[in-house]
Amino acid sequence: MRLGPFEVDHPFVLAPMAGITHSPFRQLMREMGSSVVVSELVSANGLHFASEKTLELMKFTEAERKIGLQIFGEDQTNLAAASKMVEKLGADFVDLNLGCPVPKVVRKGGGSALCRDLPKLAGILNAMVQSVSIPVTIKIRTGWDHTSINALDVVRVAADAGVSWVAIHGRTRAQGYSGQADWDLIGDVKAKSPIPILGNGDLTTPELAVRRLRETGVDGVLIGRAALRNPFIFRQAEALWKGQSIAPPRKEDYRKFFVRQRALLEGGFELRKATLHAKKFLAWYSAGFPNCHEYRKGIFETQDPEQLWNDANTFFFEKSGEREWDFLQQPFLMGGHG
Ligand SMILES: Cc1cc2nc3c(=O)[nH]c(=O)nc-3n(C[C@H](O)[C@H](O)[C@H](O)COP(=O)(O)O)c2cc1C
Numbered sequence: 001m002r003l004g005p006f007e008v009d010h011p012f013v014l015a016p017m018a019g020i021t022h023s024p025f026r027q028l029m030r031e032m033g034s035s036v037v038v039s040e041l042v043s044a045n046g047l048h049f050a051s052e053k054t055l056e057l058m059k060f061t062e063a064e065r066k067i068g069l070q071i072f073g074e075d076q077t078n079l080a081a082a083s084k085m086v087e088k089l090g091a092d093f094v095d096l097n098l099g100c101p102v103p104k105v106v107r108k109g110g111g112s113a114l115c116r117d118l119p120k121l122a123g124i125l126n127a128m129v130q131s132v133s134i135p136v137t138i139k140i141r142t143g144w145d146h147t148s149i150n151a152l153d154v155v156r157v158a159a160d161a162g163v164s165w166v167a168i169h170g171r172t173r174a175q176g177y178s179g180q181a182d183w184d185l186i187g188d189v190k191a192k193s194p195i196p197i198l199g200n201g202d203l204t205t206p207e208l209a210v211r212r213l214r215e216t217g218v219d220g221v222l223i224g225r226a227a228l229r230n231p232f233i234f235r236q237a238e239a240l241w242k243g244q245s246i247a248p249p250r251k252e253d254y255r256k257f258f259v260r261q262r263a264l265l266e267g268g269f270e271l272r273k274a275t276l277h278a279k280k281f282l283a284w285y286s287a288g289f290p291n292c293h294e295y296r297k298g299i300f301e302t303q304d305p306e307q308l309w310n311d312a313n314t315f316f317f318e319k320s321g322e323r324e325w326d327f328l329q330q331p332f333l334m335g336g337h338g
Contacts, residue, residue: 003219011241012233016039042057125161166195176335203221205226279302
């Protein structure tokens with residue numbers, strides 16, 4: 001099937017998450033079935049003088065393709081220059097963050113604030129599209145607040161500029177991460193959009209991902225936080241979408257998955273940092289398993305990576321028992337950059 005400019009196996013895509021969807025995790029999620037991946041947001045301002053840390057955020061491996069690098073900013077010249085840099089780095093597409101609700105970003109006019117000024121946005125999107133030959137995509141919210149829902153207007157501006165798809169997180173900027181993503185609105189925008197739409201927000205299970213996709217007719221869906229509790233979600237959603245049945249992952253699946261994640265983290269980061277990342281992921285994966293609170297306490301007290309992964313084996317293989325899948329509906333990580 002096609003997802004905008006790309007040929008993909010299915011429409012389920014890992015949502016960008018700052019501090020989480022780094023190169024090792026993106027590669028892991030590509031292997032676990034995410035059909036494309038996007039980096040976390042990187043500031044377009046002064047990108048040509050970028051620090052080592054920023055350049056690090058923009059690194060990716062061939063195994064991640066199709067990979068988009070996400071930028072944010074408010075200045076047309078900087079955003080066009082940053083798009084060129086993304087192209088030069090070899091990314092498959094450049095994604096503009098127009099959904100970030102964080103005060104530090106919106107105060108300057110970037111992130112979700114840019115969608116409040118459509119003429120300015122039109123100028124920026126035109127400049128970005130004209131400055132590169134790779135596709136330009138955007139990720140937005142439904143509007144600034146409930147009195148100014150303008151996702152469809154933004155989509156029309158984007159379509160006129162030649163943007164390849166619009167991903168919509170179904171909340172307003174004012175909502176932050178509270179309330180529910182508005183999938184009726186996403187469906188409505190999709191029905192009127194001349195370009196592909198990816199829906200996003202609160203897809204907690206593979207069943208829900210497939211249902212939302214079918215009900216709204218969107219071209220694809222982004223799955224963020226749910227992939228941190230259930231990293232098997234892309235393969236499961238793909239299977240359901242293809243009419244196959246799915247079973248919960250087996251202990252053997254977790255074992256293989258942990259071996260791979262450890263290798264990728266330790267290959268991508270120095271050991272201390274890899275271990276810090278591993279702790280966060282293991283804590284998220286343990287949600288809903290019996291005794292997960294006790295296990296998490298142990299994770300953050302452990303300093304030795306060997307012990308960390310051994311404890312994970314013990315927990316997930318010997319003590320885990322049945323997972324309460326209902327638990328996955330409970331909200332978590334209620335803050336982020338999109
Ligand atoms: C910790 C965290 C960091 C995020 N960072 C980004 C980001 O860098 N760029 C972006 O466009 N969205 C970012 N988001 C928003 C997600 O991509 C997504 O829109 C949001 O989490 C809703 O989807 P979900 O319910 O499937 O998680 C972030 C979300 C979280 C929780």
